[in-house]
Amino acid sequence: xxxxxxxxxxxxxxxxxxxxxxxxxxxxxxxxxxxxxxxxxxxxxxxxxxxxxxxxxxxxxxxxxxxxxxxxxxxxxxxxxxxxxxxxxxxxxxxxxxxxxxxxxxxxxxxxxxxxxxxxxxxxxxxxxxxxxxxxxxxxxxxxxxxxxxxxxxxxxxxxxxxxxxxxxxxxxxxxxxxxxxxxxxxxxxxxxxxxxxxxxxxxxxxxxxxxxxxxxxx
Amino acid sequence: xxxxxxxxxxxxxxxxxxxxxxxxxxxxxxxxxxxxxxxxxxxxxxxxxxxxxxxxxxxxxxxxxxxxxxxxxxxxxxxxxxxxxxxxxxxxxxxxxxxxxxxxxxxxxxxxxxxxxxxxxxxxxxxxxxxxxxxxxxxxxxxxxxxxxxxxxxxxxxxxxxxxxxxxxxxxxxxxxxxxxxxxxxxxxxxxxxxxxxxxxxxxxxxxxxxxxxxxxxxxxxxxxxxxxxxxxxxxxxxxxxxxxxxxxxxxxxxxxxxxxxxxxxxxxxxxxxxxxxxxxxxxxxxxxxxxxxxxxxxxxxxxxxxxxxxxxxxxxxxxxxxxxxxxxxxxxxxxxxxxxxxxxxxxxxxxxxxxxx
Numbered sequence: 001x002x003x004x005x006x007x008x009x010x011x012x013x014x015x016x017x018x019x020x021x022x023x024x025x026x027x028x029x030x031x032x033x034x035x036x037x038x039x040x041x042x043x044x045x046x047x048x049x050x051x052x053x054x055x056x057x058x059x060x061x062x063x064x065x066x067x068x069x070x071x072x073x074x075x076x077x078x079x080x081x082x083x084x085x086x087x088x089x090x091x092x093x094x095x096x097x098x099x100x101x102x103x104x105x106x107x108x109x110x111x112x113x114x115x116x117x118x119x120x121x122x123x124x125x126x127x128x129x130x131x132x133x134x135x136x137x138x139x140x141x142x143x144x145x146x147x148x149x150x151x152x153x154x155x156x157x158x159x160x161x162x163x164x165x166x167x168x169x170x171x172x173x174x175x176x177x178x179x180x181x182x183x184x185x186x187x188x189x190x191x192x193x194x195x196x197x198x199x200x201x202x203x204x205x206x207x208x209x210x211x212x213x214x215x216x217x218x219x
Numbered sequence: 220x221x222x223x224x225x226x227x228x229x230x231x232x233x234x235x236x237x238x239x240x241x242x243x244x245x246x247x248x249x250x251x252x253x254x255x256x257x258x259x260x261x262x263x264x265x266x267x268x269x270x271x272x273x274x275x276x277x278x279x280x281x282x283x284x285x286x287x288x289x290x291x292x293x294x295x296x297x298x299x300x301x302x303x304x305x306x307x308x309x310x311x312x313x314x315x316x317x318x319x320x321x322x323x324x325x326x327x328x329x330x331x332x333x334x335x336x337x338x339x340x341x342x343x344x345x346x347x348x349x350x351x352x353x354x355x356x357x358x359x360x361x362x363x364x365x366x367x368x369x370x371x372x373x374x375x376x377x378x379x380x381x382x383x384x385x386x387x388x389x390x391x392x393x394x395x396x397x398x399x400x401x402x403x404x405x406x407x408x409x410x411x412x413x414x415x416x417x418x419x420x421x422x423x424x425x426x427x428x429x430x431x432x433x434x435x436x437x438x439x440x441x442x443x444x445x446x447x448x449x450x451x452x453x454x455x456x457x458x459x460x461x462x463x464x465x466x467x468x469x470x471x472x473x474x475x476x477x478x479x480x481x482x483x484x485x486x487x488x489x490x491x492x493x494x495x496x497x498x499x500x501x502x503x504x505x506x507x508x509x510x511x512x513x514x515x516x517x518x519x520x521x522x523x524x525x526x527x528x529x530x531x532x533x534x535x536x537x538x539x540x541x542x543x544x545x546x547x548x549x550x551x552x553x554x555x556x557x558x559x560x561x562x563x564x565x566x567x568x569x570x571x572x573x574x575x576x577x
Contacts, residue, residue: 118301120309133320
């Protein structure tokens with residue numbers, strides 16, 4: 001493997017890890033709110049969260065490019081803007097992978113019997129205590145699914161990164177784009193290595209997730 | 220001030236709860252009513268699981284809710300125990316952790332019961348390492364009861380804890396509930412629509428109908444009141460306080476004495492002098508004007524007709540007075556005419572069977 005490919009791999013892993021961590025932190029309260037709320041905003045928020053599932057990545061990437069530019073809404077808050085930076089990539093990936101984290105969490109929270117929470121509340125557990133002692137452990141499979149899907153989906157991302165990441169080796173060049181470059185340059189051998197690797201990686205991750213979940217649902 | 224005093228006004232999906240009462244601050248009070256009468260809603264209001272728009276609740280002097288003052292103590296800050304219809308055990312925790320859930324969250328100074336003692340009372344010591352999925356329905360309900368008791372409650376609420384159980388499972392739990400009666404020193408509100416069940420464990424009875432408390436009173440008094448809807452139940456009957464006066468080992472019988480006479484029941488393991496409540500179903504009492512001659516029926520009590528109420532379908536409920544103790548008999552309209560029964564008629568009540576409770 002060339003050193004450029006290794007740094008692309010490194011950037012990809014760093015990006016996927018950072019993104020899934022951030023998404024778990026933000027997605028958990030968001031998913032809990034979606035399950036608990038009776039607000040009329042719920043439907044709108046659900047639709048917003050699901051948007052990246054149907055939008056072409058280029059659309060999301062285009063608007064992000066504008067927002068992250070030095071004079072954009074988000075970029076304007078920094079000195080040089082966030083486009084073509086690792087931070088910009090993280091923001092883009094987080095938005096793009098949001099439904100892959102929020103939806104499994106929402107499903108997991110939804111499937112918790114409300115009676116368990118009521119029972120806990122009659123046993124001196126405050127709302128926060130109930131969340132940590134009942135909701136979290138009961139949605140462990142949901143969390144594992146959410147984390148792996150968020151991670152894997154970020155690894156597999158292409159369109160958004162292409163639009164806002166530039167293609168700076170060691171900074172914003174990720175695996176999917178490195179593959180694209182190899183193919184453009186007719187370097188099929190390298191393209192094979194990287195593509196095959198990603199294929200195998202994705203399969204193994206999904207296989208592990210499904211195996212875990214099947215174990216939990218049939219103890 | 221002792222007692223559970225409440226007044227709740229709650230409207231939910233076309234149902235109206237408008238309950239107001241002051242219930243005893245100790246012993247077991249049964250909340251009895253048909254399904255949909257609002258018993259469960261009332262219990263949930265008392266627990267704070269349901270927040271009534273207008274509500275006031277004081278439990279033995281401690282105010283838990285007063286909407287006039289904007290006071291509402293959330294459920295997790297009320298020292299209560301709640302046993303749901305389904306056990307609602309936490310599936311991810313072993314039995315021991317389930318039992319200790321409320322205990323761990325109780326301030327040390329307020330911890331009273333202890334795990335071993337509760338396990339002994341409920342016979343669950345051998346289940347501590349199991350998960351709820353590995354338990355039978357009856358076991359689960361016993362754990363749920365233990366978990367509620369270990370929460371060091373000042374009020375125990377039980378919502379038809381046996382409704383989801385079949386007959387054998389009920390029979391398995393009943394003795395534990397009866398024991399609760401003597402062991403627990405806190406008031407217990409017990410929701411049920413099973414007259415048999417409450418006759419065995421309750422001291423006090425509150426009738427719930429259409430979201431209101433229709434009437435309440437000591438169990439025996441309520442059971443002897445033939446104007447109440449419970450007198451129409453198949454299982455209607457009187458509850459009588461007796462005292463064990465002796466055993467007849469040859470015939471395997473126990474003598475019980477009450478104000479109106481003596482009653483013989485199958486030998487029970489109670490010491491002479493011990494008090495014992497028995498229940499005599501109205502359907503098991505027949506009436507005669509003369510002392511019955513040769514008969515297999517052992518128990519015949521002299522009484523006077525005090526009240527009669529037509530119950531439809533040719534049936535009449537008769538209230539008798541046997542030396543100050545009320546008895547109920549359900550007879551046919553035809554029998555009443557034939558015997559010419561009216562208020563004040565002296566009769567011989569023949570008791571076909573006696574249910575021994577508590």
